[in-house]
Amino acid sequence: xxxxxxxxxxxxxxxxxxxxxxxxxxxxxxxxxxxxxxxxxxxxxxxxxxxxxxxxxxxxxxxxxxxxxxxxxxxxxxxxxxxxxxxxxxxxxxxxxxxxxxxxxxxxxxxxxxxxxxxxxxxxxxxxxxxxxxxxxxxxxxxxxxxxxxxxxxxxxxxxxxxxxxxxxxxxxxxxxxxxxxxxxxxxxxxxxxxxxxxxxxxxxxxxxxxxxxxxxxxxxxxxxxxxxxxxxxxxxxxxxxxxxxxxxxxxxxxxxxxxxxxxxxxxxxxxxxxxxxxxxxxxxxxxxxxxxxxxxxxxxxxxxxxxxxxxxxxxxxxxxxxxxxxxxxxxxxxxxxxxxxxxxxxxxxxxxxxxxxxxxxxxxxxxxxxxxxxxxxxxxxxxxxxxxxxxxxxxxxxxxxxxxxxxxxxxxxxxxxxxxxxxxxxxxxxxxxxxxxxxxxxxxxxxxxxxxxxxxxxxxxxxxxxxxxxxxxxxxxxxxxxxxxxxxxxxxxxxxxxxxxxxxxxxxxxxxxxxxxxxxxxxxxxxxxxxxxxxxxxxxxxxxxxxxxxxxxxxxxxxxxxxxxxxxxxxxxxxxxxxxxxxxxxxxxxxxxxxxxxxxxxxxxxxxxxxxxxxxxxxxxxxxxxxxxxxxxxxxxxxxxxxxxxxxxxxxxxxxxxxxxxxxxxxxxxxxxxxxxxxxxxxxxxxxxxxxxxxxxxxxxxxxxxxxxxxxxxxxxxxxxxxxxxxxxxxxxxxxxxxxxxxxxxxxxxxxxxxxxxxxxxxxxxxxxxxxxxxxxxxxxxxxxxxxxxxxxxxxxxxxxxxxxxxxxxxxxxxxxxxxxxxxxxxxxxxxxxxxxxxxxxxxxxxxxxxxxxxxxxxxxxxxxxxxxxxxxxxxx
RNA sequence: GCGGACGUGGCGGAAUGGUAGACGCAAGGGACUUAAAAUCCCUUGGGAGAUUUCCCGUGAGGGUUCGAGUCCCUCCGUCCGCACCA
Numbered sequence: 008x009x010x011x012x013x014x015x016x017x018x019x020x021x022x023x024x025x026x027x028x029x030x031x032x033x034x035x036x037x038x039x040x041x042x043x044x045x046x047x048x049x050x051x052x053x054x055x056x057x058x059x060x061x062x063x064x065x066x067x068x069x070x071x072x073x074x075x076x077x078x079x080x081x082x083x084x085x086x087x088x089x090x091x092x093x094x095x096x097x098x099x100x101x102x103x104x105x106x107x108x109x110x111x112x113x114x115x116x117x118x119x120x121x122x123x124x125x126x127x128x129x130x131x132x133x134x135x136x137x138x139x140x141x142x143x144x145x146x147x148x149x150x151x152x153x154x155x156x157x158x159x160x161x162x163x164x165x166x167x168x169x170x171x172x173x174x175x176x177x178x179x180x181x182x183x184x185x186x187x188x189x190x191x192x193x194x195x196x197x198x199x200x201x202x203x204x205x206x207x208x209x210x211x212x213x214x215x216x217x218x219x220x221x222x223x224x225x226x227x228x229x230x231x232x233x234x235x236x237x238x239x240x241x242x243x244x245x246x247x248x249x250x251x252x253x254x255x256x257x258x259x260x261x262x263x264x265x266x267x268x269x270x271x272x273x274x275x276x277x278x279x280x281x282x283x284x285x286x287x288x289x290x291x292x293x294x295x296x297x298x299x300x301x302x303x304x305x306x307x308x309x310x311x312x313x314x315x316x317x318x319x320x321x322x323x324x325x326x327x328x329x330x331x332x333x334x335x336x337x338x339x340x341x342x343x344x345x346x347x348x349x350x351x352x353x354x355x356x357x358x359x360x361x362x363x364x365x366x367x368x369x370x371x372x373x374x375x376x377x378x379x380x381x382x383x384x385x386x387x388x389x390x391x392x393x394x395x396x397x398x399x400x401x402x403x404x405x406x407x408x409x410x411x412x413x414x415x416x417x418x419x420x421x422x423x424x425x426x427x428x429x430x431x432x433x434x435x436x437x438x439x440x441x442x443x444x445x446x447x448x449x450x451x452x453x454x455x456x457x458x459x460x461x462x463x464x465x466x467x468x469x470x471x472x473x474x475x476x477x478x479x480x481x482x483x484x485x486x487x488x489x490x491x492x493x494x495x496x497x498x499x500x501x502x503x504x505x506x507x508x509x510x511x512x513x514x515x516x517x518x519x520x521x522x523x524x525x526x527x528x529x530x531x532x533x534x535x536x537x538x539x540x541x542x543x544x545x546x547x548x549x550x551x552x553x554x555x556x557x558x559x560x561x562x563x564x565x566x567x568x569x570x571x572x573x574x575x576x577x578x579x580x581x582x583x584x585x586x587x588x589x590x591x592x593x594x595x596x597x598x599x600x601x602x603x604x605x606x607x608x609x610x611x612x613x614x615x616x617x618x619x620x621x622x623x624x625x626x627x628x629x630x631x632x633x634x635x636x637x638x639x640x641x642x643x644x645x646x647x648x649x650x651x652x653x654x655x656x657x658x659x660x661x662x663x664x665x666x667x668x669x670x671x672x673x674x675x676x677x678x679x680x681x682x683x684x685x686x687x688x689x690x691x692x693x694x695x696x697x698x699x700x701x702x703x704x705x706x707x708x709x710x711x712x713x714x715x716x717x718x719x720x721x722x723x724x725x726x727x728x729x730x731x732x733x734x735x736x737x738x739x740x741x742x743x744x745x746x747x748x749x750x751x752x753x754x755x756x757x758x759x760x761x762x763x764x765x766x767x768x769x770x771x772x773x774x775x776x777x778x779x780x781x782x783x784x785x786x787x788x789x790x791x792x793x794x795x796x797x798x799x800x801x802x803x804x805x806x807x808x809x810x811x812x813x814x815x816x817x818x819x820x821x822x823x824x825x826x827x828x829x830x831x832x833x834x835x836x837x838x839x840x841x842x843x844x845x846x847x848x849x850x851x852x853x854x855x856x857x858x859x860x861x862x863x864x865x866x867x868x869x870x871x872x873x874x875x876x877x878x879x880x881x882x883x884x885x
Numbered sequence: 886g887c888g889g890a891c892g893u894g895g896c897g898g899a900a901u902g903g904u905a906g907a908c909g910c911a912a913g914g915g916a917c918u919u920a921a922a923a924u925c926c927c928u929u930g931g932g933a934g935a936u937u938u939c940c941c942g943u944g945a946g947g948g949u950u951c952g953a954g955u956c957c958c959u960c961c962g963u964c965c966g967c968a969c970c971a
Contacts, residue, residue: 231889232966240970265971316969344969354971362886363969442970562966671909672897680897684910748899748908829904834952836904874951880903884951
């Protein structure tokens with residue numbers, strides 16, 4: 008190939024990408040050894056659900072992870088960068104119902120298809136560690152851990168009210184109910200009473216909350232969301248005596264939880280949850296109350312209903328005695344807004360300082376007494392009508408609390424009541440409550456990990472013996488009727504009891520698929536070990552994951568469950584740490600314009616033609632010219648048909664172009680708008696780099712560095728090393744958009760320098776350009792690995808750039824001999840001054856005062872002040 | 886209702902309290918070409934001016950500072966999370 012022909016030849020991404028992928032795979036350069044002595048770095052992207060095709064969100068996510076992996080590898084780390092499949096879940100069952108394919112074959116076909124797609128992206132993954140959660144070799148260990156957790160007291164079976172998804176016909180965890188709807192089906196969730204298996208995540212409430220502070224490399228937003236979700240509140244558990252004359256049964260007290268014991272003298276009523284035992288007991292003797300409770304149960308849990316629901320109550324006739332005044336009794340209501348599963352399911356109501364309580368008393372005419380007076384208010388004139396006051400202030404109308412602050416009053420009430428006893432127990436005790444509930448994991452589905460439990464009529468709940476694990480899913484199941492196919496299976500569930508050998512029944516519920524994803528990161532450290540979920544030594548070497556990357560949608564669900572699971576695993580001796588992910592990054596979504604035809608139908612971008620710009624911008628169906636409306640920019644979704652298929656993009660432009668575009672423009676934590684123009688820009692740059700490298704490769708340059716380098720040579724070296732310093736820092740901080748800007752800048756500088764090479768005698772410029780060419784290729788290698796290999800080879804290297812070390816910055820090249828400082832007069836830029844790098848502030852000041860612009864501004868006067876900020880700016884105050 | 890984030894050209898966005906608009910996209914002009922594509926060069930926040938240059942400008946209004954897109958206060962707007970949690 009002659010120099011001229013190589014100049015004009017376009018880079019054939021399709022051909023080159025396949026070729027380099029083959030080379031990487033044949034030389035197995037991304038395999039990670041577990042006994043590698045170099046410092047470890049574990050980079051992980053949230054593994055995908057094998058839906059069948061990757062989408063642009065995957066491309067963005069995995070590109071970011073791959074940039075980090077390739078960079079850290081070049082930096083000399085032993086990098087673990089694995090991939091697997093979150094392979095259990097509903098869509099496989101839906102496919103079975105709709106298309107009569109078995110969930111297993113559907114899933115594995117999808118895995119094969121998506122693996123091929125991921126491989127076409129050129130990701131530097133260690134595929135030898137691939138795991139699929141639906142593989143018995145994987146879920147066997149999950150079943151074992153379930154039994155370990157059970158032994159450790161972290162699993163519990165209890166009857167409880169659960170979220171029931173009527174469409175998916177299964178139970179959902181609280182975290183999986185979004186706005187009152189199932190996170191997957193979108194159906195309005197109903198309440199049902201069922202016996203379920205629970206992981207006792209609430210056992211770790213305090214620890215999960217406290218440890219958030221240690222997760223310094225997590226986004227503040229995610230930490231805050233978890234903090235709010237755990238919802239810690241401090242208060243008082245307080246026992247009210249009931250007036251025996253008013254109670255239908257022999258109950259004599261009512262325990263409530265409050266965070267506002269200071270407002271005790273503003274109490275106007277007590278309220279019980281409809282599900283409270285006292286309500287239930289009273290209802291047995293009072294049909295009207297029973298009816299009221301029924302009515303409460305009928306009320307939906309949907310967001311809209313709760314928002315508009317009126318506060319309703321039913322007076323039970325019972326009276327509670329005020330803890331500080333035996334002669335003061337309060338009516339006991341059953342109220343629809345009291346939740347049974349928070350606190351004790353009962354409250355005292357202080358209407359003046361709680362909006363709900365105020366709404367309630369205003370409906371039932373119970374009145375209110377303000378007990379906290381806002382600062383600056385006259386207590387005598389301070390009244391509450393429709394708006395409760397929940398701010399700070401001074402205690403009033405509260406006997407011995409009067410004049411105290413809220414905090415003092417809380418303390419005083421607690422002190423008095425916790426030392427008072429009734430029936431050998433203190434009347435009150437301080438308590439911390441959490442919003443976080445235990446994690447219900449039972450799902451009435453087929454395609455999930457079977458819960459390894461046997462129910463025996465005689466022995467009760469019996470764990471499956473370890474030797475019998477895994478409990479595998481039967482393959483001969485039918486999906487012709489609603490409900491759980493495991494339950495319908497003719498034989499699978501009938502077994503012998505491991506204890507008494509009598510007839511018994513298998514648990515037919517399977518585990519929530521979030522269990523599968525709660526420990527896969529640990530399995531990757533040694534996916535080959537058969538006897539245990541992890542090899543203790545290996546897992547402790549690799550974990551925690553140094554950089555975890557995924558969507559913000561898992562801020563609570565997956566990320567909280569995994570934190571719990573790691574703690575539970577530690578308790579069972581399986582890992583040596585509490586936190587699974589020391590660094591977390593949540594990337595933004597890939598969004599795209601939407602297009603809608605006159606008939607309301609959404610049209611795919613691939614079928615759209617755009618004409619005009621700005622206000623004149625019009626969209627039409629490419630084939631027919633039919634005009635369509637350009638809609639809002641939204642997350643790529645099938646329903647709005649605004650998706651772009653990664654396969655199409657890779658076929659048209661190559662993976663490197665797609666990767667490059669994904670990283671450019673938007674900061675990685677924000678949404679990126681996919682545009683055809685942007686992709687074409689990325690593609691043009693691929694070609695430009697190829698031409699640029701081709702030109703550099705054609706330069707005749709000395710093999711060794713010339714003794715003396717001229718000005719233009721040094722300029723090139725400075726540009727290279729400045730880019731190197733910036734890109735290194737920016738990758739390290741995951742600021743990929745800035746990396747890309749710096750690479751553009753560097754490429755522009757090189758282009759200019761090449762233009763000069765024939766104009767002047769070679770003063771080392773040719774050598775510097777060859778050096779800079781190498782650096783350029785190494786810098787863009789993490790983002791565009793195929794093009795980088797092709798360029799690396801074109802520059803005459805026999806190695807793979809993917810296996811090269813990261814170039815070293817020469818710090819002296821980052822320093823200029825002279826610096827140009829902006830000169831401000833009264834804070835506005837008026838001039839510039841160029842001084843020696845080592846000039847003292849005095850010298851700089853003198854140079855500045857000698858400037859014409861400054862002299863003019865001063866008009867012969869001396870300045871009030873001259874501020875010299877070294878290396879930055881000079882400000883003259885006139 | 887509670888909590889949080891954000892607001893910068895035509896667009897995506899740069900900017901440790903220190904030259905606002907890097908870099909990219911789009912647009913306009915030019916070169917090359919029979920022509921187009923591709924490529925290369927120039928221009929591109931608004932306004933005034935022939936030039937040097939000047940004025941205005943980071944949602945609005947105040948404040949702190951020699952200096953504010955950045956810090957503080959008030960307001961407006963957008964987005965996100967939670968939501969009858971006592």
